[in-house]
Amino acid sequence: MVINEIRMILGDPSVTLTGEAALIGDNRIIDSTGLVELCLRLEDKAISMGFEFDWTSETAMSKSRGMFRTIGALQDEFMRQKSSRE
């Protein structure tokens, strides 16, 4: 799901992305503007799924353990928040 949203933001539905791709740091695949757009898109997704997605957690921007360190980490955090509110 996160990969699809990033593809939409990048405007390239066929771009190859993996869960290991970084969202922050030197090798990030989207810039800060794109990252904010991604968060807003995930917020909308969450609302449609009946929960609020909090993208301001204490560790959000941590390179070592933050939700934005990779696509996979963000996907995991999104699903964790979904589960915790069910």
Place this chain on the structure above:
Amino acid sequence: MIVVTGASRGLGRSISERLASKGYEICGVARTVFPASFELASVDVASEAQVREFARAIRDRGIPVTCLINAAGVAAMNLALMAPPATVRSLVATNLFGTMFMCQSIAPLMIRAGGGSIINFSTIAVSLALAGESAYVASKAGVEAYSRTLARELARHSISVNCIAPGPIDTELLRGVSAEQRSSVVGQQIIQRQFEAQDVCDVVELMIDPRSRSLTGHVLHIGGV
């Protein structure tokens, strides 16, 4: 919609009433609400949870937010070495954290709306480093620094962020400040006269005008300093 904090009194109320009279849709925010010429919501800006809940409610209504004016503020005069910790915490909580929480929660709504303008409030006391106002000045200096940084982060989203820094304006905030003290501050302005709330409202109107969109990261001193 324009969101104005501190809308129950002082500059926040004057700004809300001015903009409402000009036809803008205003949602005022204050700790205590009362019948007003504009919508008023009960929110303590120092409470991150309340601010978030307010932002969610605005988002769920689907009304585009194009402007945020953070006029909520508290003041206290204490010598730096004698400032009660509770007073220091209160000043920073409302003036700095309140501004930050509101920006953090409302800016995403403005991004969704395609951009807009954020106006935060500082004070001439920051530039003048007024003795006896260290905690207040520190909280407002934080607002200025935060605003300049936020301006850089939000420029790509077509959101401008500026500060208005008034000198002494005749509001409740100046309760306890003597006429002599006010004169002393006014005497240090470039334009040496005490301005009024309506002068601040004029500048707010300028800053929310789309023609001011090239201005961001500024601190605008009423009266000059």
